[in-house]
Amino acid sequence: MLSCKDVTRLISESMDRSLPLRKRIGVQVHLLICKFCSRYERQLILIRETVRRLAGTVDASREPSGETLSEDARERIEKSLQQR
Amino acid sequence: MEIPASYDPSEWVDRYGGYLFRYAMLRLRDRSASEDLVQETFLAALKDRGSFSGGSSEATWLVGILKHKIADYYRHQAREAPLEDGDLRELSNPLPFDRSGHWVSGPAEWGGNPADLYREKKFLDQFMQCLSELSPNHANAFTLREIEGEDTKTICKVLNVSETNLWVILHRARMQLRQCLETHWFNRSMERGS
Secondary structure: OOHHHHHHHHHHHHOOOOOOHHHHHHHHHHHHHHHHHHHHHHHHHHHHHHHHHHHHHHHHOOOOOOOOOHHHHHHHHHHHHHOO | OOOOOOOOOOOHHHHHHHHHHHHHHHHHHHHHHHHHHHHHHHHHHHOHHHHHOOOOOOOHHHHHHHHHHHHHHHHHHHHHOOOOOHHHHHHOOOOOOOOOOEEEOOOOOOOOOOHHHHHHHHHHHHHHHHHOOOOOOHHHHHHHHHOOOOOOOHHHHHHOHHHHHHHHHHHHHHHHHHHHHHHHHHHHHHOOOO
């Protein structure tokens, strides 16, 4: 019988590869009866989806909003480009 | 060779500096390292301008160069601070499980509307904060997997770890991040009553 500690490890692993059948069944059976581990799985998936969307939003924003290069860095980079 | 019309290095910093900087910051979590890589990206682009075919946009071309620089940076960090056995054995303190492997205190229910989180600027800040609290290799592994969407084989090569160890690293990173977000974001927002 898998413990919650085992199952959390396998939940994470299942996000990186497809688990062997026996393990997959073990996890599914455990999730049916364990509220905390099911919640844990839902939250990890939510974090994954949120992070991908966040990255998509940051990478798509071309307008000069949010964090940007400091004045010092700008000057330094401009200068280094002119020297070439 | 015909130089594409959009090609003008004197405008690069104005046009793409902030964009490339934010791109690097999300992946490196370090201001000065990000600034350095943006600079290196422009210099490499200038030197290798022949590689810009005009087939893709200038921004895409520059990001492609930056991506390589970021992977080099991860490789460098992995060499400087190789993973130790201790990194892989124990989960963070306090241990979430008792000796029989049961939750000491299980994950809390997250209120609010978690599906819309990515729209919240403050959540991005909190996420970055939590990510910074992981060890660099753990944070880099998580970034490669979840932000870049790389497969585990590629990540193993960059970080020079076995696949088995990478699974452990990612497991620890996810568990720690989840806990950090729960403590600093979800519990707080429940106190705020939102």
